[in-house]
Amino acid sequence: MATALESSATLLDQLTDGQTTSLRLTQDCLDRIAAHDTAIGAFLHVDSEPALAAAAAIDRRREAGEPLGLLAGLPVAVKDVLATRGQPTTCASRMLQGWVPPYDAHVVERLRRADAVLIGKTNMDEFAMGSTTENSAFGPTRTPWRLDCAAGGSSGGSAAAVAAGMAPLAVGSDTGGSIRQPASFCGVVGLKPTYGRVSRYGLVAFASSLDQVGPFSGDVRGAALLLEVLADHDPRDATCADEPVPAYRDQLERPLDALRVGICRDHFTEGLDKDVDEAVEAAIDVYRRLGAEIHDIQLPHARFAVACYYLVAPSEASSNLARYDGVHYGARSDDYDGLVDMYCRSRGEAFGAEVKRRIMLGTYALSAGYYDAFYLKAQKVRRLIQQDYQQAFTSVDVIASPVAPTPAIPLGSLVSDPLQMYLADTYTISANLAGLPGLSLPAGFSDDGRPIGLQLLAPPFQESRLLQAAAMHERETQWHLRRPPLAEDSS
Ligand code: GLN
DSSP, X not given: OOXXXXXXXXXXXXXXXXXXXXXXXXXXXHHHHHHXXXXXXXXXXXXXXXXHHHHHHHHHHHHTTOOOOTTTTOEEEEETTXXXXXXXXXXXXXXXXXXXXXXXXXXXXXXXXXXXXEEEEEOOSGGGOOSSSTTOTTOOOEETTEEEEEOOSSSHHHHHHHHTXXXXXXXXXXXXXXXXXXXXXXXSEEEEOOTTSBOOTTBOOSSTTTOEEEEEESSHHXXXXXXXXXXXXXXXXXXXXXXXXXOGGGGTTSOOTTOEEEEOGGGSOTTOOHHHHHHHHHHHHHHHHTTOEEEEOOOXXXXXXXXXXXXXXXXXXXXXXXXXXXXXXXXXXXXXSSXXXXXXXXXXXXXXXXXXXXXXXXXXXXXXXXXXIIIIHHHHHHHHHHHHHHXXXXXXXXXEEESSSSSSOBTTSSTTOHHHHHHTTTTTHHHHHHTOXXXXXXXXXXXXXXEEEEEEEOSTTOHHHHHHHHHHHHHHOXXXXXXXXXXXXXX
């Protein structure tokens, strides 16, 4: 029987030739969620009945010979940071608990128009701030490979849902690594597009100059397919680029001739786990065997990326999250004495500790007297980081690196040590600061069976190149075909 553990291309073939139906596939996903999600915690809302009804309607249209969209009948899980008409959108925060948006995010509209079945909303760190999903107000997400370890974050629910076969495809958002890092922790493909490639309309803002929406899939082809659906020009997001969207899947089989892969060895810092180091070296060897040239590159300002990001992102967050005051938006405290007390109590009660920390950091960095020393300085460093990449891409086509310094980390191990948690973002955040597309693909396992991802970066709007390079590696390896033991149990 077809299950969501198969690739999206296989599932689409099976749907087209009648071996399965969208209703059966959707039911299989719902069964897996029912069997395993108490342990994993990937979903905050499962939209069972509407999803089954949507699947049945697509099956009927298929039978009637009507033309169907690119995702015809495939279940897709959506991170709870995206507005979904008729489905709750909480950002994993008590602040938005119970909110059902009256409108769809642009990407959600695109999914519906592509005839995807929207199966539910996935867990995340509160307002997308975090790296383990432990900052969710509703409990963490565990990687399906090891239930004592985090699925990563902040899009941990989307990554875990795909890894566990609860949905063949999922959507996440990435401000500093939140698609790529959970993809690595869960052994799936995750792609952060170029800033401006995908509309942010209806994406609840964390740091507006860094946020991007992107796909999760079990394989590269699925990521290419979902990106074709998500990417387009949307005038409702002023930063959304008016660039043609290539047919990403058409180029996948074509290997890149004379591929030049850049590696920045100086940036492989001391804290890099041995298994991750070996997996990245093995992946680079795969490219070498395929005839690629491997070049050492310099990214002189990369070591400032964590400091720079943790000024820029909290500054933007402190401004974006000002709207949750219990009046314009968000939960209002039941018990207060006057207007200012109402603001204080509402925000004090409904935001979690990490969100409060970011608001305070950002407010401080933007305050009079500190603005020049912190925020402005960080913006200047951001420009230098961008220029490093521009320079590097004059001599290489893609840059390869680890995604995270370690495989999935045990729950509870970093959550009370914010600085160590921030430092673990070292490989992912500079792509956001520079606006570049980045992808994480399965590249190995630690000795104790936790997946490890390889990160590839490309110049702006070169998602095709990124996907082609990833497909070259995928064809040579079997990592993406492994399934977590738990997911296999119920098939
Ligand atoms: N871990 C980073 C942070 O906490 C990135 C989060 C994200 O990409 N949304 O800010």
